[in-house]
Amino acid sequence: MKLDMALKEMGRQSESYSGGGDGEILDVYGSSSSSSEEEEELFVPPLNFAMVDVGVFRSGFPDVANFGFLETLKLRSILYLCPEPYPEANMGFLEENGIRLFQFGMEGGKEPFVSIPDDTIREALKVVLDVRNHPLLIHCKRGKVHTQLFIFSFNTFFYSLFYFSSIGQGV
Template sequence: RMAVLVPPQNYGMVEQDLYRSAQPNELNFPFLENLHLRTVVCLAPDQLPSSLIMWLEDQRVRLVYLGEEVGKRSPWKPVSEETVLEGLHLLLEPSNYPLLVMCNLGRHRTGTLIGCLRKVQGWSLTSILEEYRRHAGTKCV
């Protein structure tokens, strides 16, 4: 009997070997195993569940935690410039791939970092915002 593969909420393929999603749970682990991840970049401000941390360790996936504490950032600036720059350095380093970028819901923090990557790649602002809105849903700019 084949296992049912369930992607994390708000999952998407950004490009070859680069993925984005909300924070995965146990139901998503079999799906993620098929991605053969090398690195997970976490932009969530909260502590990750121990089940996810243990699964990443079991899979020998490097976890890079770029989340900022809730009290330390302005609600008008959910991701600091420093966090974006650190994230871009990781995304622009091929040895980190396959790579998953995630935050709580896979919307705003993840969308901000992916949007900045798209700018580096020469995308137009219109295309960047279209991709951002597609993942952010109705609650967006």
């Protein structure tokens, strides 16, 4: 992955030394590169990014700095769990990349259990369980309270289905 390559390159550059002052860098591996060359793009994942399941990711709110990383995921959908409008820059990114936005505004702060209607959770689960929406990113502001609660609901629902279907088969 480019991130691994970039980290290796950073390690190699620390072992490099400057050439004759003409902007060329020679490293201990014998290759040279001009400082005017375009540098490889570094990919920065959003805050609290993690893989939940195959094709399902979670994170905090993506910023412009995260767009390159998100492009590598080839997302089809984003599930946004906050009531605030999606920022214009992010909407532009979604349109450019053909990503659908599903917004389920969940009110509340540190105690979301009280304020999230069952219908909202049910409808959001339908979006996540529909593989036509995968790869999919689920996020709120910091990727903690609402996202964590929703992922808990997803895992509880998904794995209980698996468990009960296994029991039905005598496994």
